[in-house]
Amino acid sequence: MKKPIIYISRQIPAELLHPYKDRYQFRMWDKEAVPVPRDVLLKEVQDADGLICLLSEKVDESLLKVAPNLRVIANLAVGYDNINLEATKKEGVVVTNTPDVLTETTADLGFALLMASARRIIEANHYIKTNQWENWAPFLLAGSDIHHKTIGIVGMGRIGEAIARRATGFGMKILYHNRSRKVNAEEVLGAKYVSIDELLRQSDFVVSVVPLNEETEQLFNEEAFQKMKNSSIFINISRGGVVDESALIKALKANQISGAGLDVFAEEPIDREHPLMKLSNVVCLPHIGSASMETRRKMIELCLENADGVLQGTGPITPI
């Protein structure tokens, strides 16, 4: 009998495929750092039963139309704003994501970004390595404190809660805004539920962990940045689409806010000439929230288990 075909839109370690190799025919895009071109993807899915893909692969009606055998799409991410869920539902294609396995790693990165931004770690590293360290001055590369400050978490999901847990270790006051109240965050972590306006006004660090959808698109706009303290730092580890980047640049240039730490951008990869790249009070990372060796392996394993569950009829582990 012909083995079902699973197309993987990036190169992944062969040993992770090993347990499944007798059951499936795997085909893979063979370049690690270059996304699969759309025309290649559309050709590859034509006879595929399963697809393992990334955020850069748009799954829409045009893809589903050319892939009549497709039964499962395993997204290598917890977010799934690259997938048209109405269309997949209509076609009866199961979609899965990778929650939980990346929660702690992404929260680590969020906190690292917050600390790097507040304590000017990237600037300081550049300063010393470019031989500028000739003296000591009281306010040389002085940043702002983190401990006992107020953190405002927008989006108190799993990752939001993991960030709040880290914040308790720093003695921070924790505010949050979310679609629904989170009992655990309030009772165990001492987080206080506030309106988005109050969060923006009171927080020293505003951390975006919201998924991108119609409600959150450009949530952080000119008005939002105007409400924030001049000393505040904006951290985004969710999606670039939740920010009006022109408004952010304007706010940073006008000292409306004091800095930003960004792991995500409206367009990825961001252009090197983008104005955000030129601002010394902005720390930019290439969307590495979940990028630890351990977690990325777990994410790939979960994608494979999900695809296998659907194709074997035992059911997916983490369907959307």
Ligand code: 8YV
């Ligand atoms: C992804 C992410 O790993 O999980 C998400 O939603 O943004 C990252 O963890 C990365 O974007 C690759 O798809």
